[in-house]
Amino acid sequence: MLKRFLTSITDATNRGVLAHLEWLFNVTSRRPLLVIVVSMVLLALSGISIATTRFESDIFKLFPSNQGPLKLFLDSLKWSGGAQDAYFILEGDKERLIAEGERFAGRLTALRVDGEPAFRKVTYRTFDPAEAQPFADFVGYAVTHPQLFVSPGEAGRIAEHLTPAAMAGSLEKARAELASQAGMGLRDIVAADPFSLRDLILPRLKKASQALDLDTTSPYFLARDGRVLIIIAEPARPVQDMVFARKLVAGINDARRGATVTITCTGAHLAAVLDEAAVKGNVISCVLSSLVVVLLLFYLTYRRFLPTLLIPLILFCGVVLALGTAGLFLSSISLISFAFTALIIGLGTDYSIHIYDRFHSERSAGRDTNGALRLAVVDTGHGVFTAAATTAFPFLALTISDVRALSELGLLVGLGVIFSLYATFLFLPPLLLFSERRFPAAVYKPLPRFGLGRVWDGCGRRPRPVITASMAIIVLLLVSAFFIRFEGDLKNLQPRHSEAFQAQEKIEQHLSLSPKQMLVAVEGRDLGDVMARGGRVEKIVERYVQSGQLVSFSSLGQVVNDRESQTEVLAAMTGPLASRRLAESATDALAKAGFDPASFEGTIAGLACLAKARPVPPAEAIERIERSPLRGVVTRHLMQGDGSYHLLFYLNYRGSEFPQQAFLKELAAVDPAARATSTDLVSGQLAGSVKKSFLWGFLLGGGMVLFLLLSHFASLADIFNSLFPVVAGVIAMLGLMALTGMGINFMNAMVLVTILGMGSDYGLHVVHRVTGAAENERREQFVQSGRAVLLSALTTIAGFGSLAFTDYGALSSIGWATNYGVAATMLFALLALPAFLEAGRRRMLRKNGDAPA
Amino acid sequence: MKKILILLLITFNVTAAPAQAVPDRKALEGLEVLRRGFAELTDFTAEITQEKHLALMKQKMVSRGMIRFRKPGTFYMELYPPHGSRLLMQDNVLSIRLTDQGTIDRMVLPPEQSLTKWMAFLSRPITTLPEGMGVKGVLQGNSWTVHILPAGTGGVKELQITFDLEGRIKRLAIEERNRDRTVIRFTSMRRNVGLKEKDFRLN
Known part of the structure; x- marks a missing residue:
């Protein structure tokens, strides 16, 4: 009964997907102009949507702040006006500090923005x-x-x-x-x-x-060690007014120029403006570096200029359409979420790689243009379609998270993947047809095999040792994974070299009454x-x-x-x-x-x-x-x-000697309406939110991936084979994180969900191509799909890898975790999966009474 | 607060503040004599007699004591019991110890009030009078008296400083707006005596 139900779902889905791909192939190959016009209209509409979207630099809005400790924390900043204030930390020789402090306070008092005083009040002495x-x-x-x-x-x-x-x-x-x-x-x-x-x-x-x-004998806000002095200034206008805030920061930078002591500035909202250039620089360098690496990889492998040039256009469409569509659902988008662009570069290129690889391989095998393109779009496209869906849906599942940092990133990446997929289906075939007509004499040389043929042969000859070795590695990494720790400290997610972060560190180090x-x-x-x-x-x-x-x-x-x-x-x-x-x-x-x-x-x-x-x-x-x-x-x-x-x-x-939960219980007993907040409680609240988001994301995303695989493959063995690399990859990722001292934090926890979608593609492509081929074509199909998987993994690593080197602990931890997971999944898909496929084939042959070859 | 210091600082401030349009020749002359007197010394010590006329007290308070000063910026003042106290100012760090009670108060003054800064001003000849205060100079026999009248609503109404032709201070008088008045007379002033660190101790 269940089997019949699953078979009917599989058949219906596959028929639907294939019909859709056929339609895409026909439209793009016969009416390319119409495709381009419709695409332009959609891009224009997205542009309008983006233009009317507000881009948010307030980092507090990335977290659920409508209840619990975080709400009280933000409320207290609002009541006191502390979120608005600018805090200046002067650090240097005791002898120079006071004189420089007086001078700098004078400059701040005299500072003007648009002809008006920039600060309502500058406080630097305890007694007037x-x-x-x-x-x-x-x-x-x-x-x-x-x-x-x-x-x-x-x-x-x-x-x-x-x-x-x-x-x-x-x-x-x-x-x-x-x-x-x-x-x-x-x-x-x-x-x-x-x-x-x-x-x-x-x-x-x-x-x-x-x-x-503070040093109580000094009339200044001077640390006891005399090496740090604080000046507090209240801006004349709200610093959420970005135009004012930018001018204010420019004025502050002028005021501190030539100072003989180090002057750093922080403040809940002002920090966002101070770090704005750094954030933009970080995101732009991520995007550009990953784009350069991706294009180089593509060009060096396929040596085709036009398809390589098409990739940035596909990615541009993916990003613009994703932002435009997200703008319809979100009232504002965080600037930090722009990091998703780097992920789209890594993920969105995969589809071009798989489709072009197939087209190139078929052409070099002597198939005509139309036949090669049809196979690429319809046959390989089927796997690509399922793979994109398995990638996009787990990301989209994150939109249920009440942690805005996760839900926004999930929505943008999910949409970006879908739009990149369609941009590939819509633009690549017309471009390839145009290229064939423009350069009819072009020769399709055989593509590099990256030693994958030898890997297939080796696994085919000795599948058992490969399987045993793989399982041993998985078990070892699984044991290591149990030692992974949870990092609840929000500080680790902040940009290490950010001025605001360093100023906060100095306050903590020199001036805090207790840790x-x-x-x-x-x-x-x-x-x-x-x-x-x-x-x-x-x-x-x-x-x-x-x-x-x-x-x-x-x-x-x-x-x-x-x-x-x-x-x-x-x-x-x-x-x-x-x-x-x-x-x-x-x-x-x-x-x-x-x-x-x-x-x-x-x-x-x-x-x-x-x-x-x-x-x-x-x-x-x-x-x-x-x-x-x-x-x-x-x-x-x-x-x-x-x-x-x-x-x-x-x-x-100080720390754990204060039993917070017991205290909160007593507090609730004497005053049920009393509220409490602390960095520990905020971390706990975020951990709870992330845990809930992760659980639901995992269930939803995992369920969707499973459903897509069930509807794609006819046998459970194929589903197992396609899932094996990603499951092994997740275990390896956690094990490697533990071995390298990394912990799971609020941000990289999402990788546990998204890796399911990204990693399941690799097994899916290999299994789709190998199991769908005749006995004598299995090796060649593995080489082709394996090459695409290798390149896909490398472009994904290029995308996420750029994040790994950002200054933002939050993004960096996502980058490293994903890279571990993607690299491990790719290795299991290319080095171990052939052995499983071969073992499965032999088992089938034995079952059918044939002797294995 | 810290009358002696205020006097010194305001006196020195005369040399640093923006110029008046029509300078008082006598005031300039007197201030220049005082400035030269400070410029030529490395340290000095003197006995003092302080008289305070306070609205809170029925009778004037008379104290005897001594002061010591050493360039670039160390100042010490001791009032003997009864009501003894010791004050030490090192650049802009001020400490006061009440002798009988044994309590010490310490504070850091803004840098513009540091002794070192004011001593630096004494290295420049005085050619103009400051804005924001009235300054008068009177020469009677061998004594100069400079009257400094700060503008505004601060506590000090008038400062008078009397000194000889070599810039040796003989008398300081501070009149406050609430009519409290302090007069300090200097005797046995000795200059450049080679004061040591041990001469500037609170305890």
Whole structure:
């Protein structure tokens, strides 16, 4: 029943494909002008589609960012405006760094784009002397509202600071400060806080404001080792405005020209513009180098000028039609996806090779032009058609991926393969006919055999040892494949020599508080509620810090107490102060120390109220901090966006000693709406997406390949033989990756799917030609198809190989993985498959009662 | 902040800032005398008496102490107890230690305020007066007094520096906009005494 069903599918498919190929042959050989006109119209339509497509340089949009840790990460960049900012890393001698930093900051401030200032704000100092008064005002507020700012654990020290003896000691210090040369700057602070209560408040604020590990004694954003300085600049216009961003980058490049220290620039969006030229250069060099290698291979093998020249046209059509069609489905296409062009060069040439090889071989064997072309288009074309479908469908199956990097590449390569195939079928026959008419005396010399005849003979004589050796190699590589590791670190996918990447590395190396950081967000519309929920989260986090699982953390709760913590502080503070007459004590102490109490009226009045203090809404404290030079504490930890407050916690950790999943569980228990993100969580999310995409892609792509092979071949033995090289190739690819220290990452995982389609072609072509031939023609058919397979593999390697040498870890890993897979599949198809075919033939003969030859 | 330094820096800034349209001859002359006095020394040391009139205090604060300076950019100032403190500025790195409390504060000033930079200006003759501040020079007997009045809304209203015909500073006065006032008198000034590294220690 099943066999009958499969046979009917096979027959129907084969009849359909053959009829389609016959029609293509007839149309292209009889009405070439019509073919050219229709093609031109399609190309023009594609051009219009491409012209209306937006090309995206934002790398974040390559990944699924509508949920999970990546969404929070991108949200936080959006709320803070951090994605817009430009970060300048100055690196060099400590002596030169500050002077150069000042000079460069001045240039950035003066930089103009289209006559307008290029940057809204350039920040390079931690303290602006003009803000001394607002700082003193804040200190005055904070020391008279200690319940808001003093840590509950230190609340007892408030009363200790306000004993007569402690007051006298503080005033002695104040006198020494005022007498010293720092006195002028400290006068307003002493007036606001003569009893040094700020010692209980400011260290806490300072700690919370530290996003980076900076030299706290320097007024600049200077690393502790003094070798790196950071300048942060806020561009005047959104850097997604590419015209502005390009001019801005040109201005930045001018500003840093002649600097005596190294200045690198980064920023979430600006990085794309900074690296734009490098990306374009990378993609263009990939495309050109692979094109040159492919054309050379073709020309050196076939020594025909016109077919060689036709290949770029076929590839151009494949690329333009693919982009034009993709533009109908996608609102924008990533610039990085242009790397697909290199893959089309590798894959799209295969069809010209197979069809031309057959035509050339038939002509050199003496067949007439029409007969040779018909065999090439219809007979070889049948195999080519199935092979292209087995290549295209697994790529197209990747479009189900929610990782845009994969789905976009899958769509473009899948379409590119199909259009290259049709461009070959449509343009090659008319060109060959034209060539025959134009150069009737052309001689078709026998083509190089690349030793394939000897390989066939060797396998034919001793199939068993070849099969045994092949199986042994496969088993060894299979064992090695089990040791392959998964690389979850996104850094490895970035361009190593990119300026933005290197700047990030420098920040990490010189300025990061800990190797890793997790961001936790507690969100809501009511600030009081958000702060209260934040307080509960804070308790969990503190426990992790105390147990050593976290290095440290920073949050607004470390600076501003919620109502619960304020109650704790008040309980510890008001008891001891209740029996004291603070106003009188303070006035006495000031008078005794030679101060004029009248100058401290506000502070004395504030202290008098401490014994009866009540909780204060945290919003009031936040508003006060925002008005002071310490506003960075608030802007870093409390953001507003989408009509909500977002309270952020920064958790610093080293690595695996922080049990993230256990923490997330606890977090969900105290606040189910809280969100978290970290590089580990983002990697995990992407790994999950890729895994899902891979699984579905594998099932869909593998299913399609299997279906196409089932409908192409009549026997299971043929299907096994055609699949053997690719299965062995995949095992070899994984084994070789493990042996050479490569891991599977988010990008090269797709090769596991696409190699099925690309690699199954090789077995398919050989099996199609050899099993379809008479006994005495099998050797010649193997040589012909093997030569085409060899050239196809080499052109594919040329296409992907160019990727292997790009600076982008993502593309490079795809290039290497594919090259391993394609090379191994080709070797198994050419060196081992003949042995399997021979063994199969002998088995059949034995089954039929004939003795093997 | 750091009154002595501010005085020194603003004084030196006079030599570096853009020129006024009509220069005050006396001011130029006085500044040139001061400049020459600095140009000819490699180091100096002096005893000081500081008087501070602060709105926060009922009475003026009087401190005694000493200062040391060595080219190209090391400055030390010590106030003796009570209310003792030590200040050390090496180029643009400033450290202050409160003697009794034992606390040390350290900060790095912007490079335009580094001593080395200002000393470099003293190598050039002063021919013009700066914009952005008023400068007056008065010669009385053997003493010059230069009045520097910074424009704008900064803390310092006026600086007065009094020195002899050889550019030896005798008195500094700083008047702030909030009416706080500091006067420092220099005595026993000795120049080119060969100060060593050990003379510039906070501890």
